[in-house]
Amino acid sequence: MQLTTAAIAATAPPSTRVRRLRSGFIGSAESAAAAVPPRRWLSGMGRRVLPPAAAVPPFKGTDGTSTGGSAAAGAAGAVHASQTDTQTGLVFQPIGEEVRPLVADLDEQLMNPASEPGCAGTRSMARSGYSVDVEAAFNEQISIELTMSYIYTSMYAFFSRDDVGLPGFAAYFRHNSDEERHHARLLLDYQTQRGGRVKLLPLAAPETEYWHAEKGDALHATELALSLEKLNFTKLRELHTVAQAAGDADATHFIEDYLLHEQSKDVKAAAVLVSQVHRAGRGHGVFHLDRVLSEEYGNKEGVIA
Numbered sequence: 001m002q003l004t005t006a007a008i009a010a011t012a013p014p015s016t017r018v019r020r021l022r023s024g025f026i027g028s029a030e031s032a033a034a035a036v037p038p039r040r041w042l043s044g045m046g047r048r049v050l051p052p053a054a055a056v057p058p059f060k061g062t063d064g065t066s067t068g069g070s071a072a073a074g075a076a077g078a079v080h081a082s083q084t085d086t087q088t089g090l091v092f093q094p095i096g097e098e099v100r101p102l103v104a105d106l107d108e109q110l111m112n113p114a115s116e117p118g119c120a121g122t123r124s125m126a127r128s129g130y131s132v133d134v135e136a137a138f139n140e141q142i143s144i145e146l147t148m149s150y151i152y153t154s155m156y157a158f159f160s161r162d163d164v165g166l167p168g169f170a171a172y173f174r175h176n177s178d179e180e181r182h183h184a185r186l187l188l189d190y191q192t193q194r195g196g197r198v199k200l201l202p203l204a205a206p207e208t209e210y211w212h213a214e215k216g217d218a219l220h221a222t223e224l225a226l227s228l229e230k231l232n233f234t235k236l237r238e239l240h241t242v243a244q245a246a247g248d249a250d251a252t253h254f255i256e257d258y259l260l261h262e263q264s265k266d267v268k269a270a271a272v273l274v275s276q277v278h279r280a281g282r283g284h285g286v287f288h289l290d291r292v293l294s295e296e297y298g299n300k301e302g303v304i305a
């Protein structure tokens with residue numbers, strides 16, 4: 001028995017009809033084509049519009065005889081007719097009207113790679129209640145974290161030198177560099193999760209020498225690290241303020257859970273190290289502290305210390 005649309009509508013709940021359409025992946029070509037223009041990249045998302053029968057090209061047989069478009073169209077038309085008989089009036093639309101303008105915009109971008117977005121993130125279909133202010137603030141924080149990582153990498157290289165000879169400090173700064181890069185990645189992932197667009201900025205070249213005539217290199221570098229961590233803590237609180245002003249509870253929770261509290265602990269740890277270097281003084285004290293840092297960070301980070 002052949003089920004008609006009316007029979008399906010009468011006997012099956014709406015959810016059953018949707019499942020039937022999804023598993024069979026069929027629909028009314030005529031009604032679907034009339035409602036939604038076909039988009040190639042949407043085929044993987046569950047919407048496929050069968051070509052109209054008249055559009056089927058001629059088929060050339062192996063014996064050299066052409067069956068012609070009309071015959072092929074006739075066969076295809078028979079298939080369509082069969083599907084249309086059973087599905088007339090049912091159109092599977094996996095996306096709602098509210099995202100259709102975004103879909104059209106993204107489709108245009110994909111068809112024309114040279115096109116530029118009007119403003120950051122406007123083509124994201126995941127974007128929901130994500131303000132451009134929060135998006136810009138996240139990009140700024142990514143830049144701050146990467147800059148800190150860059151500076152710590154420079155410190156790592158300095159203390160690794162043979163004429164400096166403090167591999168424990170080198171391991172400590174390498175650990176810090178990795179940590180800041182990890183924070184940048186967390187922010188980057190969140191930016192894309194919310195449909196924002198990541199914009200990486202140029203990084204300023206850090207100092208390569210950390211000698212200091214009065215303080216010595218270890219105290220000079222650790223004090224610089226403390227000031228960096230405190231600056232970062234300030235910037236994270238500012239980022240949190242921007243998210244709060246936008247009423248973005250998800251962003252504020254992310255900043256609190258993954259960055260803010262950890263940063264306050266980083267500030268404390270950096271301050272403790274400065275105090276210890278002060279106590280140790282220059283010379284043998286710094287050498288002893290370097291051994292302690294080697295034990296804590298050298299083996300874990302794979303640094304020869």
Ligand SMILES: [Fe+2]
Pocket residue numbers: 145179180183232263
């Ligand atoms: Fe950080």
Ligand SMILES: [Fe+2]
Pocket residue numbers: 179180229232263266
């Ligand atoms: Fe840090």
